Amino acid sequence: MIRFRGFTFWYPGHSAPALEDIDLEFQDQETVLLSGPNGSGKSTLLSAILGIVPRLTDGTVSGEVSFAGRPVTQFQISQLAGHIGIVLQDPESQVSNLTVWDEATFGPSNLCLSEQEVRSSSLEALRAMQMAHLRSTSVLALSGGQLQRLSLACLLAMRPEVVLLDEPMANLDPWGVADVVVALRTLQARVRVVVIASHWLDPFLEFGTRVVLLDQGHVVGDFPSKDLYQHVKELVSNKVEVPEICRIYEALRLQGVHLEPSLDLPVLDSSTGLHSVSERRVRGSAALVKLSHVSYQYPSGETPLVDISISVSDRDNTVLAGRNGAGKSTLARLLVGLREPTRGTMHSLVKKAALMVQRPALGFLGTTVSEEIGYGAALSLGDVEILLERFSLSDLRDQSPFHISGGEQRRLSLAASLAQRPDLLVLDEPTAGLDAYQVRAFLQALEDEPVSVLYITHDTRVVAKVERVVALREGGVAFDGSVTALDSQIASYLGYQHVSATVSLALRSLDRGIPIVPEQIQVVHANSVS
Amino acid sequence: MRIAYREGQTAFHRLDPLTKLSWCLVATIWLFSVRELRDVLILSATFLVVAIVGAGLDPVGYVKTTLVLLVGGASLALFQGFFRPGPGIDLAGVHLSYDGMELGAALTLRTFGLVASSLAFSGTTSPRQLGLAMQRIGVPYRYAHVAYLALRFIPLLEADLRLIDDAQRLRRVTNGRQKLVKTIVALLAVELRRADSMAIALETRGFGRSARRTELERVTIQKSGVALVLATVVLMCIYFLALRS
Numbered sequence: 195m196i197r198f199r200g201f202t203f204w205y206p207g208h209s210a211p212a213l214e215d216i217d218l219e220f221q222d223q224e225t226v227l228l229s230g231p232n233g234s235g236k237s238t239l240l241s242a243i244l245g246i247v248p249r250l251t252d253g254t255v256s257g258e259v260s261f262a263g264r265p266v267t268q269f270q271i272s273q274l275a276g277h278i279g280i281v282l283q284d285p286e287s288q289v290s291n292l293t294v295w296d297e298a299t300f301g302p303s304n305l306c307l308s309e310q311e312v313r314s315s316s317l318e319a320l321r322a323m324q325m326a327h328l329r330s331t332s333v334l335a336l337s338g339g340q341l342q343r344l345s346l347a348c349l350l351a352m353r354p355e356v357v358l359l360d361e362p363m364a365n366l367d368p369w370g371v372a373d374v375v376v377a378l379r380t381l382q383a384r385v386r387v388v389v390i391a392s393h394w395l396d397p398f399l400e401f402g403t404r405v406v407l408l409d410q411g412h413v414v415g416d417f418p419s420k421d422l423y424q425h426v427k428e429l430v431s432n433k434v435e436v437p438e439i440c441r442i443y444e445a446l447r448l449q450g451v452h453l454e455p456s457l458d459l460p461v462l463d464s465s466t467g468l469h470s471v472s473e474r475r476v477r478g479s480a481a482l483v484k485l486s487h488v489s490y491q492y493p494s495g496e497t498p499l500v501d502i503s504i505s506v507s508d509r510d511n512t513v514l515a516g517r518n519g520a521g522k523s524t525l526a527r528l529l530v531g532l533r534e535p536t537r538g539t540m541h542s543l544v545k546k547a548a549l550m551v552q553r554p555a556l557g558f559l560g561t562t563v564s565e566e567i568g569y570g571a572a573l574s575l576g577d578v579e580i581l582l583e584r585f586s587l588s589d590l591r592d593q594s595p596f597h598i599s600g601g602e603q604r605r606l607s608l609a610a611s612l613a614q615r616p617d618l619l620v621l622d623e624p625t626a627g628l629d630a631y632q633v634r635a636f637l638q639a640l641e642d643e644p645v646s647v648l649y650i651t652h653d654t655r656v657v658a659k660v661e662r663v664v665a666l667r668e669g670g671v672a673f674d675g676s677v678t679a680l681d682s683q684i685a686s687y688l689g690y691q692h693v694s695a696t697v698s699l700a701l702r703s704l705d706r707g708i709p710i711v712p713e714q715i716q717v718v719h720a721n722s723v724s
Numbered sequence: 725m726r727i728a729y730r731e732g733q734t735a736f737h738r739l740d741p742l743t744k745l746s747w748c749l750v751a752t753i754w755l756f757s758v759r760e761l762r763d764v765l766i767l768s769a770t771f772l773v774v775a776i777v778g779a780g781l782d783p784v785g786y787v788k789t790t791l792v793l794l795v796g797g798a799s800l801a802l803f804q805g806f807f808r809p810g811p812g813i814d815l816a817g818v819h820l821s822y823d824g825m826e827l828g829a830a831l832t833l834r835t836f837g838l839v840a841s842s843l844a845f846s847g848t849t850s851p852r853q854l855g856l857a858m859q860r861i862g863v864p865y866r867y868a869h870v871a872y873l874a875l876r877f878i879p880l881l882e883a884d885l886r887l888i889d890d891a892q893r894l895r896r897v898t899n900g901r902q903k904l905v906k907t908i909v910a911l912l913a914v915e916l917r918r919a920d921s922m923a924i925a926l927e928t929r930g931f932g933r934s935a936r937r938t939e940l941e942r943v944t945i946q947k948s949g950v951a952l953v954l955a956t957v958v959l960m961c962i963y964f965l966a967l968r969s
Contacts, residue, residue, distance in 0.1 A: 246924055250924065271924075271927045272927050272928070272933035273933065274928070275928055275929050275930030276930065279928065279929075282921050282924060282925065284918075287917075287918040287921040287925070288921055288922060288924075288925035289876070289925075290869075290872075290873050290925065290926060290931075291852075291872070291876065292851060292852065292872075292875065293852075296852060299940060300931075303940070304929060304930035304931050304934075305930050305933070305938075306934055306936065306938055308938070309938055309940055312940060313940065334879055348929065527890065532893060547894055548894055548895075549890060549894050551891055553887070553914060555910060555913055556888045556914055557887070557895070558913075559892070559906050569895070570895050570896060596909075
């Protein structure tokens with residue numbers, strides 16, 4: 195159906211090809227999981243299938259990509275609409291209408307189908323994605339998961355043969371991930387080929403048929419999904435995050451529970467229990483900010499925070515969690531002094547606070563990477579060099595901060611924030627779209643910093659590393675305590691079972707002390723409990 | 725945003741966009757053809773009443789929207805009074821002519837009337853209807869949709885501006901000009917990326933593939949709308965005829 199033959203592509207001005215000598219074939223009824231670290235060429239490969247590269251990006255091409263036996267260069271991109279559909283990262287930027295119905299009918303209308311066909315195919319697609327009841331809803335009122343489902347419905351409405359998805363889970367909260375997994379199962383049954391590019395394999399394993407690994411523009415692995423366990427070393431050597439399910443079986447094996455590894459959660463016998471174990475350092479004790487019975491009301495009358503009492507200590511390491519609209523962003527802005535409480539009292543000893551927003555580029559002030567780090571900070575050139583080196587940005591020092599990749603922008607934003615020497619640092623979804631290695635490097639960079647860090651995130655990889663979780667529900671504090679004390683009710687409310695196989699497994703038998711990642715699993719054998 | 729479309733069941737909501745637009749044009753022509761200050765005042769007040777009653781315009785919102793105009797209008801009246809010759813008053817040794825001040829005041833009042841009729845249109849016409857109306861008068865759908873698209877971007881821009889402001893305040897960017905430049909650069913960089921994604925999304929969904937596309941809705945010109953436009957034209961003609969005699 196789709197075939198790459200000796201395909202190589204260079205972006206203009208780049209010293210290495212984004213894809214090199216790719217030979218691949220995607221057949222009917224395949225759901226291909228295209229994985230690899232950030233910058234490995236996944237998005238470029240998807241774009242090449244539609245001819246977006248080189249048509250819209252310029253660059254040099256050799257070799258060929260063909261669809262149904264014809265080179266894609268023979269088609270205009272819009273001519274492939276109805277045959278191949280794509281959802282890029284960040285669905286919010288791709289929605290071009292104001293209501294769900296207008297958006298769903300947009301594609302079929304462009305294909306000049308009859309009115310009857312436009313209506314029926316759009317309605318059918320919305321029903322398939324469980325969005326039909328929202329057809330008159332404004333797209334501005336949709337959650338991330340709903341937007342992603344709408345994007346999928348828009349593709350389905352055009353009845354394509356091939357669907358390409360670029361990091362469909364990036365920027366979604368756990369509930370959004372759960373939504374999209376259900377939607378993808380439906381989608382898979384209705385199209386001939388699905389190709390999903392994602393550095394995170396876990397949510398797709400149950401319906402993916404094949405895994406293709408990319409690294410530095412080369413295909414470095416290609417195997418059926420069911421053979422995953424035979425290729426774990428390949429994943430590790432190519433910097434692909436090993437799926438959590440594999441790590442769970444390994445954690446159990448290391449503790450004497452030998453089960454046949456599979457893609458399903460293990461079933462433990464009644465004599466085997468689980469506990470959570472983790473080593474945590476308590477960093478600080480002196481209160482940096484203290485809120486007592488604080489409420490906040492917008493001028494519109496909306497009250498996102500009601501009667502909140504919490505404190506953040508110096509050198510605290512906290513995750514602020516909660517579903518959309520729970521009040522996380524407002525609370526973070528109160529803590530850093532960007533908002534004032536409308537009721538209650540706030541005592542703050544914060545001299546300098548820094549905030550990394552979800553799209554780091556919005557906060558950039560410098561014209562080059564090195565200027566961005568030094569902007570407004572009392573740093574010598576040597577200090578800037580040290581930070582450039584530490585965050586692996588030295589090669590980019592003279593580039594515009596706006597022209598580097600998303601992962602590099604996040605590292606730069608963190609470096610620029612730390613250059614300010616803040617005593618409180620708020621990071622809003624800092625790991626969205628980052629692969630496991632980048633997340634690890636990101637967290638390591640913060641480990642020994644004399645700063646109190648507040649993560650607003652759904653990422654369980656981050657949650658597993660912090661000392662404390664504050665969970666908000668409907669503007670109030672639902673939980674405030676150590677991660678090891680997380681109970682099943684809060685873990686379920688936060689939806690961690692949808693993004694963490696470990697939590698999913700733990701919720702079967704534990705009420706509290708829920709492990710977040712496989713490395714926290716501690717097996718307790720009945721005969722060893724006195 | 726006070727100029728944005730809001731759903732409702734007012735008389736103007738039920739009218740088609742083309743006749744509403746025609747009515748706005750007639751109102752504008754009438755407003756700018758009237759010379760007497762008293763007549764401009766009556767006409768502007770009439771259009772305001774029509775907008776409040778017929779289109780559900782919020783009077784408080786209208787006052788807030790036009791507050792800047794009031795300050796500008798007062799300055800304009802003083803400016804015209806200062807530069808136009810003729811009898812007038814002396815304030816602190818400065819001569820202000822009646823003619824000039826009347827001219828400035830009339831210009832301001834016309835703008836008030838114009839804003840009222842425009843808000844009656846924009847507040848009751850959905851972007852979708854507007855796009856369809858543009859197609860109806862011969863604008864190719866690609867351009868009509870771009871206007872619609874611009875409205876989709878406004879809330880995203882507003883949210884981005886808030887984030888930029890938060891980030892800049894924490895890094896103590898307070899200098900007015902510097903803040904403005906940095907804001908524009910960051911916004912442009914982010915929105916250009918967003919526009920790139922949007923362009924790809926549009927093209928991969930067949931936008932612009934052919935000169936025509938299937939439209940599920942059509943703009944039909946309604947009798948009630950035509951009657952409103954005709955009535956306004958007739959009243960305008962009667963006014964000018966009465967003025968001549």
